[in-house]
Structure formats: structure tokens, C-alpha cells
Amino acid sequence: MLAQPVNFLCWNVRGLNCPGRRATVHEMIVSTTCHIVCLQETKLDDVDQFGASSLGGHRLRNFAQRPALGTRGGILVLWDEATIGLSNVSISEFCLSADVQIQACGTTFKLTTVYGPTTSSRKDDFFAELLTHKPVAGVKWVVMGDFNQIYKARDKNKRNVNLSRINRFRAALNLCELREIHLQNRRFTWSNERQNPTLCKLDSIFCNDEWDIHFGTHILHALSSSLSDHCPLLLAEDSGPRRPRTFKFENFWASIPGFQDVVKEAWHHDSGHFEPCQNLFHKLKRTGACLSKWSRTLFSQAKIHFRAALMVILRLDVAQETRELSAGEIQLRARLKRRVIGLAVIERSRKKQCSRIRI
Template sequence: VACFLGGYRLKGFAQRPAVGTRGGILLLWDEDHVCFENVHHGDFTLSAQITIISSNTSFKFTTVYGPTRNNLKDVFFQELKDEKPPLGERWLVAGDFNQIYRARDKNRSNANRSRITHFRNALNFCELKEIHLQNRRFTWSNEQNNPTMSKLDGFFCNEDWDITFDKHILHALSSSLSDHCPLLLANDDGPRRPRSFRFENFWTNMPGFQQVILEAWNKPPQHHDPFLRLFHKLKKTSQKLRVWSRTLFSNAKVQLHMALEIILRLDEAQDVRILSPEEADL
């Protein structure tokens, strides 16, 4: 399941199991680029020591899933404080905190001021500062006609991490699949798109699919070893399918990206005003 979610490129993984539909945390990583060590989890956190192989730079990473019940908030804050690394160690914290630390991070005036203060005190104790989110005010919506919105998700870092990774940029992506919007933390070059082959199930229903498969599979391989023959048949078939799908679905991909861009623009508009019924339908 972890490999499927990671697109079979992020083969390393660690998890904190969910209780029902809540509390689950999954970390996925590319073992060619980063090394994860000392993985451990608490009641609301999953932490690991990360080393970037190319630069041999290490830091502690803690991902969180904060509780929704008020009687567990202080336990969560204490666990976060217990995760604080020794002086001089880089630390990055991210996840769904289910808590705001500023009143302006909610579009309603009924925020619990006491919980805000406790969370802010925990962040100050941990010497964590928030990484600025470039394009959104809020990260969660209850998706009603007049929605309640909050900034429940985020990235925090200490000074040592911030100085080492000084070219980071945090963006919100389209909230097309969840009531939370995904967050992408990258350097200023942006993420590189994966080049791995992905088979789409709906291809089998499209005209020309069978012909592409037959032509690629029946092409005689220049190998006698059965394993090499199989490898080259699969490789040639994937190459032909990739070329075929590009010509067949180029317009669909453009439309998909346009749709995601429209959703993101509506997400951003919803930060400052109520969407019209027509916008909500769209």
C-alpha cells in the first residue's frame, strides 16, 4: 500500500496507524536521495533523523496529527515539547496540528483563546517559527455554503534548520481531493517531475490500445535469455504506451491542469470572501 501511494518511487516508509479514520501518519521517502534513521512515534507524532545523501546534511523531522478533542490538546503540546532536539540540531515539524496559534488563522471569532495561548507557548518553548505559506490564508474548510476555515496545517522549523535550508518555499496546492489543501515545501528551483512509467487502467477501454500492445510485444527482442527477453518486451511496451498516451490525451492533461488551477484560484478567493453559488457549483 505504501509503495502504491508513493508511485513505486518512494520505497522507504514509516507509519503511525490510524484509530478509525483519524490519527494516521505515513512517511514516504526516496532511498536514493535521503536516509531515514531512528524512526519512532508517540501518541500524536512520528519522528525520524533525515540525512540528505548528496550533501550529508542531517536534521530531525517530526510530523504530527494533532487531536481534535480539547481534553487531549495539552497532552499533544507536551509531546511536542518532549520532541525538542538538543541545542544546535536542525529541526523541521509539519502536519495537521488541528490547532491554530493566532486568532487570525480562523475566519470566525469563536476561537478558543486559551488553547491558542497554550499552543503558542509550546512553539516558543520548542523555539519553532512558522514557515510562511505563500498563497493561502487557510488550509482547511468545512466546505459549507458559508464555510468555517482555519489554518490547521503547516510547517515549523528552528533557526538552525532555517539557516541551513535558506531557499525554501512553501505553497498550497489545489484542495481537489480533501477538505485540507496539500502543502508543498521545496527549494526555489521547485520539485522535479518524476519520469517513472505509470499505467492507467482506463487505457484498456480506449481505441488503439490493443494494437499498440500487440505491435510492441510482438517485436522480436535481440536476446536469448528469458529474463532479458521479458525485461525488454516490458520496456518496449511501456515506451510505446507512453508515446501513444501523450498524443491521445494531451488535451485532457491540459484540461486537468486548468481545472486544478481554477480550484486553486477559488480556494484563494474563499480565504477573503464567500463564494457565490455559481462558483461553488463550478
């Protein structure tokens, strides 16, 4: 087990060119507390510091990008500088690679995130380009992204597969000495979301033996597809992402009715201590706990609806892998996908209110 676990989120977001979509992606990132986020198909020809911060929050403000060509493609990598450092970023037509160092222990590895071509004529160019990113022997390497290509026939729910291209992709992976990290809870990662859907495993994470040995406790799970037709992939240590448990005072609390009553009741509670420092510590701790509990009662409703919508979308995504969804279920999923954008906008506006940023 690593002294400082590093967790990854990989997702084809199908565009970040509207505030509602960016807010939804931000909420997904925050809910996982990942240290590295790899986004594909951003459809943005440029991302600035403000745009990166709006997605990754205060932790994942550092970024590297492969700009989109107009509104096609685009790769964005966000990371937590307090946990890891990225250097030697190299960008090619389909890939973005960088050397990663974990700050706490000094462990290094190479990260490559990809967005494969959709056109058949460019597949072989992509396979050849992936091979150029292969590091020298002994270097740990992990590759993740939307490959837009399967490497096993069973990674598609229909039989119209190109076996020749599958074999060429598999040969490229063998030359790169990459093996797939098994996805625990899903067979497929993409759906065209029709009545009789086509399902494929287009999004994957591969690694070489050196990376697999060193990060052997990491497990890959699929999350709710949310606003995209691709599901996010969460590669995290088996104990799960660590969530910080710190009290944060929100300035807007003071303007909400009931705030002063909560503070007075908590502050005047008998601590049972007579030593001034211990008494002050108890009062501050109790006041913080009461304010946190009070705040959750104010804003938990939107969060509960947001998480519930994501869970139902995930269940429908899994169900369509074994049966056809009914017309009602397809309509429900479409409504929920619109709903999560609205709920994410509500959460985003709350956070903007309690921040010092004015947009």
C-alpha cells in the same frame, strides 16, 4: 543551495480507504516529484509495502507509519531512498519523528510530522508531547502536519477563537524554539466548504533556526485541496522540484494502431551522420522523441482535465477567503472534486496496464 535539494509534501488526505482516493493522492504526489511525503488522517490501521508503493510509486516505496485507531487518525511518511535515508523512527500518540540524512551531501536533520487532536480536552497533552520530540541543541528540526490548532487569531476567518488555547500553543512553540515557515499563496489551509465557510490555518510547517539557516532557499506553497478539505503544503527549493527527463518505453504502445508508422518514419529519417555509432544514436534519440510526442497526444486529454480541475478548485479555495462562494461555485467545486477522483482512476488504470503488476 543544497547539492541535492530535498522537497516535502504535507497533506491531511481525510482517508485512504478507497482505491479512488489512493489514486488521486498518488497523482498529486507524482506531480510534485517530492522526496518526502507526510500524510495525516490516513484512517488506515495498517499500511503494507504494496499500499505504500501504490501511493508513492516506484520512487517513494519506503515508509513509516503511525497506525490509525480504527478509522480515526493515522500518519504515513513516504520517502525516496535514493535521495534520503530515515532512521531512529519514534512514534507517539500524536507525532511521528525520524532522523533524516541527505545521501548526496550527508546533511542530517530531524523531521516530525503531527496530527493534532480534534477534541479540546487533548490539546494540552498534544502540546506537551510535541515538546518531548524536541532534539538536543544544534540539531536541525522541522515539524509539519495538521496541528488542528491555530497559533494566531488571524489564522481563522471568524472571531470565535479560544485565545487561552492559542497562547498555550504559542508558548509550546516557543519552548520548542520553533518558528513558522511563511505560506506564500494562501491565508488558510482548511475549509468546512459550506455556503458561509469557516476557514482556518490548521496545517503548518515550523522549523528551528538551524534548519531555517541551512534550508533558507526553500519556499512553502499551498496546492489544490483536490479531494480533501485541507490543502496540501509543498515545501520545495525556490528553483522548484527537479523533474527527471528520461525516455521510458511503454510496452502497451506496440498494441496501439499507428505505433509502427511512428517508428518507421522516425527511424528512416536522414540523420546526416555517416559514422555508424553516431547514426544509431541519432535514430534512437529521434525515435524516442517521436514516440513520446505521439504518446502525449494519446493521453494528454485526461491529464489536462485533471490539472485544470485542480487549478479551478485552488482558485475557488482562494476566493472563499475573501468572499462567500455562490451556490453555483460551491456546486462546481463539489463536482470537480468528484471529477478529479474519476480522472485519477483513469490515469491509474493506464499505468497499471503498462506495468507488470496484476491486481
